[in-house]
Amino acid sequence: MKAYNFGSGFRAHMPKAIAAALVLGMATSGALAGDAPKDGVYADHIDWGVIMDLSGPTSSSQGVWTKGLQDYMAMLNENGGVGGRTVNVLAEDGRFNAANDKIAFDKLVSQTPVIALSGFGTSATQVALASEIRDGAVPVIGTYTPTKALSEPTSKMVYNGFCGYKQMADAGVGYMVEKLGLKNPKVMTVAIETAGGKDYADYVAAAVAKYGGTASSTTMKIAAVDVTPQVQQILAEKPDFITIYGIENTAILTMKTMQQYGLDTPGFGITYLGTKSVYNALGAEAGGNYSFISCFTPGGADESDGNKAMVSFADKAGHGDLASNINYVAGWVAGMTAETALKKVDGDLTRASLVSAIEGGFTVDPEGLAAPIVYTPEDHTGPQVLKMFGYDYAKETFVSYGDYADYEKYTK
Template sequence: MKAIHSITAVHRKPSQFETGRRDTVTHIAACLALGCVALSASAQQETPADGVYKDRIDWGVMMDLSGPTSSSQGIWTNGFQDYMRKINDAGGVHGRKVNVLAEDSRYNAATDKINFEKLVGQTPVIGISGMGTSPAQVALAPTIKAGKVPILATYTPTRALNEPVSPMVYNGFCGYKQMAQAGIGYYVDKLKLKNPKVMTVSIESAGGKDYHEYVTETAAKYGGTAVLTTMKVTAVDATPQVLEVLAAKPDLITIYGVANTAILTMKGLAQYGSKIPGFGITYLGAPQIFVAMGEQAGNNYAFVSCLTPGGSDQSPGNVEMSAFADKVGHGAMKDDVNYVHGWVTAQMVAESLQKVGAQPTRAKLVEYLAKGFSSDSKGLMAPVTYTPTNHDGPTLLKVFDYDYKTKKFVSFGDYNDYAKYTR
């Protein structure tokens, strides 16, 4: 009886379930016989020429990691890498980890050219962030704008790279124009200045030249004037510049450069008993700068920023970043706005890659960015919106001071309070 039942079962018409199961088994067997690696088209697709692989996406960073501006740009890079580490720990973007290829420019335009060519063709990446060397931006601007690799969130804005608007370039840092407008506007109101005389103390660079032009334009708006004094980026003594400031007797000074530019200038002025107020650009908003210049000089110094230092408020974005920085041993960096900007830049990159979809390419990324996009860092800076015709990036800034007793940064007002200066 058992044999008969077995024969009957073999010759009856198979059900749909049995047919489907048999087809599936046959498919798997055939796939194994052919050495198939993936069971889905999405897992198979790679575009190595664009820096996209089945398990990772390569993203480039070009910053000064060992040269004269590494004290700020190196910390920025840590912030960028830490956010990507957080994303990768959570599974990455569409199942792919974001692999950061950080190239050291040493603040040298020639080195940056080599690094750019490397990231475009030798070890290809889908996009690049940073580019903290302004002379390199000027030199590479035509090549970048005519190329296929987008620059998302530059660390320093130059007119050569950012003007006119290009679908290949998006400024990510507080704009020089807005820094000048917010800083001068704040002090004009605070000190009740009329026809203000402003002096720019700057390193010799393309970015410094651009910044002073904005300072001049802003001072003129209030019926005032602006003059410039410069020093080398590697300067270890600012006595000639300090004497020039004292001779000019400005109402206000503004500082563009690296940490030493601010430290040497403010300490030098304090040694001569000067209490001329000064504000630095955003990059010069690090706690170690205030500590190095000392309380006497630091009481006359502030900085203007579109970024909120870690630990200075309890916004969701600030709490999240501060907790992760502490977790990975970078707690000492979190109150440096350079770290903050690296973090929010990486967030912008990760969000853009997510929006591009499961099969990203350079062309798809360029197309997505060119249509316009927004990013909200949940309090680390005001929400940023890019449009097809405006790639300025952050436009709302505020002035920060350092409390030597609490060793924390404090801000004067909210970002929206400064909108009247940057309209």
């Protein structure tokens, strides 16, 4: 009886209830439309988005990068944030799958809106979302993986945050050719089967051609567990040196299998592959033949202000073991880039005002963690000066070979 009464009473009042809900809904959406939160800007904080692989095969590097960015923002917030607001990082997990990235992207554009995005570690995602990002309203500041599709031609919506593959290829090949005193060098690229891998192999081939040499390449799956055939190819072709594009596991596999077959061909990896875990896995013998090219200086490798500040904050945050990881440094510098970009805005902070404030270019000073990063209206390449690093097994620290200035000639 009671239930029935309640039911009829509710039904009688339904039109009023609907009307009330509608009014409430309109009021809310009106507030959303008229106020800043649409762009992720609130009275006390700013939401900044990150889309990276926090699980899956690439998470060992991309997860660390994300921690670097989050830690930098935490330090920034401790020091007062940006214009009285703290910066809150919303990190979405892409799980090495462009479909997940697309869902995360839509979410951060409209559902839980953010002022700007960083990351995009999966190159396939960048290719898939390139036109949507370039024609959209949310700027991408500090990409982890630069791809041609997203960054060429230069767009006011995209600012690369990582050493470019072209610069890695140019600086790495240039340094190796000079160090080994090679004429007509024979170089082989060992890459995983991704869009970025193909780009990189092309850049290496172009760089090698400048020295009158020949380049070839071989590929493996990202989940490769056996690279014997690839090493057989190295055995057969006998290159002067190899260059590796991939994830830590594939780099370790390549150098380790070469060692098993008694090959001591030197090799250098792309920036992402300059981690302690790679060197520890290889051991002193295979690791002695391995170096990596990077636009970022790992924590502890020198005594610059930026380096010291980063190492001490990482220690405080319980991430002391990550500070020497190049990915952490890259995330940290992406945080610096985000801060610099946000501080360029005078007056109301919106996506549109951010885009127009940085359109004319800006310069990030990484305080020694990298060479100064200069964005001009025509050039959003990001960090352009790289140098080679190795590892000192006795001291358990990275060793830098020369200064960034010595390498400028290779990338010009």
